[in-house]
Amino acid sequence: GAVVSQHPSWVICKSGTSVKIECRSLDFQATTMFWYRQFPKQSLMLMATSNEGSKATYEQGVEKDKFLINHASLTLSTLTVTSAHPEDSSFYICSAPDRPSYEQYFGPGTRLTVT
Amino acid sequence: GENVEQHPSTLSVQEGDSAVIKCTYSDSASNYFPWYKQELGKRPQLIIDIRSNVGEKKDQRIAVTLNKTAKHFSLHITETQPEDSAVYFCAASRDTGRRALTFGSGTRLQVQP
Numbered sequence: 001g002a003v004v005s006q007h008p009s010w011v012i013c014k015s016g017t018s019v020k021i022e023c024r025s026l027d028f029q030a031t032t033m034f035w036y037r038q039f040p041k042q043s044l045m046l047m048a049t050s051n052e053g054s055k056a057t058y059e060q061g062v063e064k065d066k067f068l069i070n071h072a073s074l075t076l077s078t079l080t081v082t083s084a085h086p087e088d089s090s091f092y093i094c095s096a097p098d099r100p101s102y103e104q105y106f107g108p109g110t111r112l113t114v115t
Numbered sequence: 116g117e118n119v120e121q122h123p124s125t126l127s128v129q130e131g132d133s134a135v136i137k138c139t140y141s142d143s144a145s146n147y148f149p150w151y152k153q154e155l156g157k158r159p160q161l162i163i164d165i166r167s168n169v170g171e172k173k174d175q176r177i178a179v180t181l182n183k184t185a186k187h188f189s190l191h192i193t194e195t196q197p198e199d200s201a202v203y204f205c206a207a208s209r210d211t212g213r214r215a216l217t218f219g220s221g222t223r224l225q226v227q228p
Binding site for chain 1: 156158161217
């Protein structure tokens, strides 16, 4: 099956700094990627839809100026958490659908801890 | 938007017994319903999915049923094994999976040896 990678797998940063997370589709092209956030013992919640060559679409309640998404190529989407705070600590997971089944392939996730 | 409810939140069964997890969805336009198994700290792993043009799908010990009229779908695991212990999520999506998934709240399954 298709493979999606994420980097880094975990990161610790200080409050007020910015962190960039990369999501790559390794063996297929993804015009659309999705970013989810998962707090401990909770479900995955969609944050935004990343569209190659255009602006991302954010879910209600997600600050677009805080969570910057750039989908600059057909295989790479990045999520930048700006001015991170402890409440941004979470597990961030990306996914991308692959043709022809459009099954969603998930990245391994990035655990962000803000101290 | 779509809302997916999942029950139960926890489920404990004896090894060899069956486990059933149920989900309901609100958006009648949803037509893709995957089930995921997630182990602690790892990505969700697709275990089975069903599209709205069929009512049931089976893969060895795992089966999923879909009732479009009632807007609910269920996961059935037979002959459970300790390695089935994990958190299971149902999800729903429009456009046969091209759209983002809306997840249920999850079920923590514990299979007692």
